[in-house]
Amino acid sequence: MSRWVGDRSLIACLRLAAATTGSVVLLIFVFLVFESWSALEALGLRFVTDSSWHPASDPSEGTFNLTPMLVGTLAATAGSMLLATPLALASAVFCNFYAAPRPAQLYRRMIELLAGIPSVVYGFWGLVVLVPLIRQIEPPGASLLAGILVLTIMILPTIALTADSAFGAVPESYLQASAALGLSRTTTLAAVVVPAARSGLFTGVMLGTGRALGETMAVLMVCGNVVQTPASLFDPIRTLTANIALEMAYALGDHRSALFVTGLALMCIVAALVLLTEAAAERWTVEGP
Amino acid sequence: MLLQESSSSAPRKRPAPTGAAFGLRLGLLICLLSMLPSAGCQSPSEDPAGGTVEETVKLVVTGSSTVAPLVSDLAKAFEKKHDNARVDVQTGGSSRGMSDARRGLADIGMVSRSPKEGEDDLRWHPIANDGLAIIVHADNPVGALSSEQVEKIYRGDIESWHSVGGNDAPITVVNKAEGRSTLEIFLGHFGFESADVEADVVIGDNQQGIKTVSGNPDAIAYVSIGTAEFETSEGTPIKLLTLDSVVPSTAAVRDGTYPISRTLHLVTADEPEGWVAAFVDYCRSTEAHPLVEGQYFVPLGG
Numbered sequence: 004m005s006r007w008v009g010d011r012s013l014i015a016c017l018r019l020a021a022a023t024t025g026s027v028v029l030l031i032f033v034f035l036v037f038e039s040w041s042a043l044e045a046l047g048l049r050f051v052t053d054s055s056w057h058p059a060s061d062p063s064e065g066t067f068n069l070t071p072m073l074v075g076t077l078a079a080t081a082g083s084m085l086l087a088t089p090l091a092l093a094s095a096v097f098c099n100f101y102a103a104p105r106p107a108q109l110y111r112r113m114i115e116l117l118a119g120i121p122s123v124v125y126g127f128w129g130l131v132v133l134v135p136l137i138r139q140i141e142p143p144g145a146s147l148l149a150g151i152l153v154l155t156i157m158i159l160p161t162i163a164l165t166a167d168s169a170f171g172a173v174p175e176s177y178l179q180a181s182a183a184l185g186l187s188r189t190t191t192l193a194a195v196v197v198p199a200a201r202s203g204l205f206t207g208v209m210l211g212t213g214r215a216l217g218e219t220m221a222v223l224m225v226c227g228n229v230v231q232t233p234a235s236l237f238d239p240i241r242t243l244t245a246n247i248a249l250e251m252a253y254a255l256g257d258h259r260s261a262l263f264v265t266g267l268a269l270m271c272i273v274a275a276l277v278l279l280t281e282a283a284a285e286r287w288t289v290e291g292p
Numbered sequence: 293m294l295l296q297e298s299s300s301s302a303p304r305k306r307p308a309p310t311g312a313a314f315g316l317r318l319g320l321l322i323c324l325l326s327m328l329p330s331a332g333c334q335s336p337s338e339d340p341a342g343g344t345v346e347e348t349v350k351l352v353v354t355g356s357s358t359v360a361p362l363v364s365d366l367a368k369a370f371e372k373k374h375d376n377a378r379v380d381v382q383t384g385g386s387s388r389g390m391s392d393a394r395r396g397l398a399d400i401g402m403v404s405r406s407p408k409e410g411e412d413d414l415r416w417h418p419i420a421n422d423g424l425a426i427i428v429h430a431d432n433p434v435g436a437l438s439s440e441q442v443e444k445i446y447r448g449d450i451e452s453w454h455s456v457g458g459n460d461a462p463i464t465v466v467n468k469a470e471g472r473s474t475l476e477i478f479l480g481h482f483g484f485e486s487a488d489v490e491a492d493v494v495i496g497d498n499q500q501g502i503k504t505v506s507g508n509p510d511a512i513a514y515v516s517i518g519t520a521e522f523e524t525s526e527g528t529p530i531k532l533l534t535l536d537s538v539v540p541s542t543a544a545v546r547d548g549t550y551p552i553s554r555t556l557h558l559v560t561a562d563e564p565e566g567w568v569a570a571f572v573d574y575c576r577s578t579e580a581h582p583l584v585e586g587q588y589f590v591p592l593g594g
Contacts (some may be wrong), residue, residue: 057487058470060387121309135507142510143464228469239492249496252357253385253471254369290332 011083035267042067050264056230056246060256067261069268071232075240076272078147078233079222080215083154088208090155091162096192098163099170111167120162126221129153134225141237145227148236153221158211165210169203170196203285209280213273219244243269319507349567350378355389355402356473357497358516359556362420362587363402366575369583373574377567386473389415393559400566405473419575420589423545423553424477426533427502429509434458436534439551443482445512448490453510458484466504466513467491473554474498478514481552491492505530517542517550518588546590556589 045062050069059065094114098107129149129171138144173196197204219242226238228249241249243265251262353363360383367379384392389401393414407416426442428434434456437445444450445463454460467489468475479486493511495501501513502520506529517540520532532540536551544550564572574580581591 055487131507138464138508138510142462144508145493145504223496224500227492229491230494239494241494249469249494250471252383253387253389253469255391258471291453 009138025129032270035263035270038263039260039267042257042264045257046261046264050261058250058254058258058261060254060258062257065258067248068230069243069265071230072241072243072246072265073268073272074232075147075226076216076242076244076269079114079150079226079240079242080212081153081173082147082151083158083215084150084208084212086155087159087162087211091159091207091211092166092204093162094159095166095170098167100192100196103156110163114167117156118164122157122218122221125153125157126224129221129225134239137237143227143239145194145225145239146237147233148224149227150240150242151236153225154215154218156217157218157221161214162207162211165207166200166204169207170198172203173199194270201287205280205284205287209276216269216273216276217244219248223248307348315507329546347475348376348378350368350380351400351567351571352380352392352398353400353402354382354384354392354398354560356386356556357383358404358422358474359389359402359419359558361373362556362584362589363558363575365583365587366580367571369580370571370574371481374570377571378570385471387471390559393561396561399560400564400572401453403473403557403559405477405554406503407555417560417564417572417576418555418592419558419580420556420584420591421545421553422556422589423540423542423550424474424481424514425517425540426512426535427505427520427530428512428533429505430529431509432458432531434533435531436537439482439536442512442535443484446482446489446491447484448581459510461510464492464508464511465490466493466495466501466511468501468514469494469496474514477552477554486508502528502530516588517545522588542585542588542590555592 007283038046042062049062049067049115053066053068055066056068056071057066094110098110098114102110129152130145133149133152134146136144137146137149177199178191181195188193222242223245226242226245228241228245229239230241230246231238233240246265247262250258254262303591320515351367353367360381364381367381371377372381382398386401386403386405389398389403390411391401395403399558401414403416407414412426426437432453434453437456441450441456445456446467448465450456451462452460453463467486468478469484475486479489479491493504495504495513498519501515502523503512505511506523512533517532520530520540521542524532526557534540536574538550539542540550545553558575560568576592578591584591586591
């Protein structure tokens with residue numbers, strides 16, 4: 004009897020916890036839509052057709068084009084993913100299959116430390132070290148490239164650690180079977196380990212992308228924040244997150260509402276990303292080895 | 293209605309502008325969480341003088357991040373004088389300061405410029421003067437510019453330091469983000485629109501501007517003279533440019549010869565009474581002058 008009561012209360016607690024977690028996302032979405040509504044109503048398509056982003060609290064006075072910032076965000080995220088994913092996967096492979104146990108453990112701790120450094124520290128380092136370096140190649144220095152490099156370092160540990168545990172979860176028997184078949188290390192990795200760890204790798208890449216999309220402080224400090232569609236890696240850009248951070252405290256009326264639209268756009272990108280990854284992972288797993 | 297209320301009180305929960313940058317999701321979460329308590333904890337926007345002497349009164353002051361450090365100092369001194377007074381200073385920009393004062397969300401707003409047309413519904417109380425200095429890196433050989441040259445640089449008509457007597461290097465134009473009153477003052481002096489500015493870097497606060505310029509020998513930016521003087525005295529490699537033959541200094545702001553200056557104000561919705569009046573009067577008194585100077589601003593009539 005008492006066990007039954009215990010079970011019932013556990014289930015109730017779990018339901019409550021799950022409902023809370025789920026409703027937070029929902030509430031945030033509702034809140035964003037609610038706050039964006041007046042700007043969406045007043046401006047509508049002007050978020051993509053206006054000449055530039057020079058907001059004013061009165062919609063008839065300002066211009067509100069979000070697309071350069073959308074492009075900036077996607078470019079910075081894509082660039083950092085392209086750099087960080089191979090690096091992180093290589094580091095996880097090294098850690099799991101090539102390094103001796105002790106150095107591997109030490110290496111893992113270091114990556115964890117890297118993951119724990121606050122973003123503002125990366126941003127500050129980027130501003131005083133990276134930006135002047137890039138400026139020597141091509142002024143002004145604060146640029147898409149600086150943003151990509153800082154983001155790469157920031158998301159590297161996220162992907163590396165997830166990939167590391169995904170590789171660690173590959174059953175020992177797979178490796179033994181592969182060894183028994185006389186497969187080389189390269190073949191074992193490519194044909195056995197990576198396919199078996201695929202879903203974990205996807206999760207890691209998705210978490211990394213999410214972090215790159217949402218990162219604010221570091222990109223705010225190194226990207227230059229000029230609202231323009233970048234023509235080269237050396238052009239300054241402004242990301243959606245930086246736009247909110249720069250202007251939110253100073254915005255009133257429809258300008259403020261337009262910043263919530265910025266947040267809404269960001270949330271939609273993240274949602275699309277989650278769906279895409281889900282779909283891709285499902286397809287690949289079904290077609291798996 | 294609950295959402296309506298929370299949205300208007302959310303800004304008060306937000307810390308300094310830098311705090312707003314901690315992460316989009318965190319910020320939103322805070323906004324959401326603030327829904328719950330906001331119904332219960334109303335700020336004491338009513339005239340606090342009605343309370344008995346023993347009762348602690350709390351003044352809420354919000355607005356310009358330029359004025360906030362000064363008012364924080366003044367608030368500390370004021371609290372020391374009056375045991376039962378608490379002054380809560382929060383930043384959020386001049387426009388927020390005015391809007392909070394109008395809507396009664398704050399007792400006093402801080403505004404880092406003079407009133408514009410249509411803003412005389414508020415009571416304006418000047419507390420100090422400040423100037424905007426054009427700054428470059430200390431290694432930049434250029435030491436003086438005319439207003440016309442600065443305007444051309446910011447409009448993108450002059451793109452190399454060579455054209456104004458400096459090195460043959462492209463100019464990195466540092467501008468402020470939209471909505472900052474520092475930007476408004478700057479544009480107002482030179483008479484052009486923010487859409488005309490061809491910026492290479494857009495910054496948030498003064499500190500970011502100083503970091504950007506001290507790390508880039510070809511950058512040009514504009515910041516509060518007080519902040520710039522303080523940084524040069526600390527050894528930061530920046531230099532204040534002479535503008536139209538006037539050397540920028542708090543002294544030049546004081547005697548009115550420096551061309552780009554502004555008056556920092558406190559604003560209230562009505563004629564201040566009770567504790568609000570006491571605090572405003574304290575900020576404007578000669579007693580407050582050392583604190584004003586300590587923040588590298590210029591006391592009024594001093």
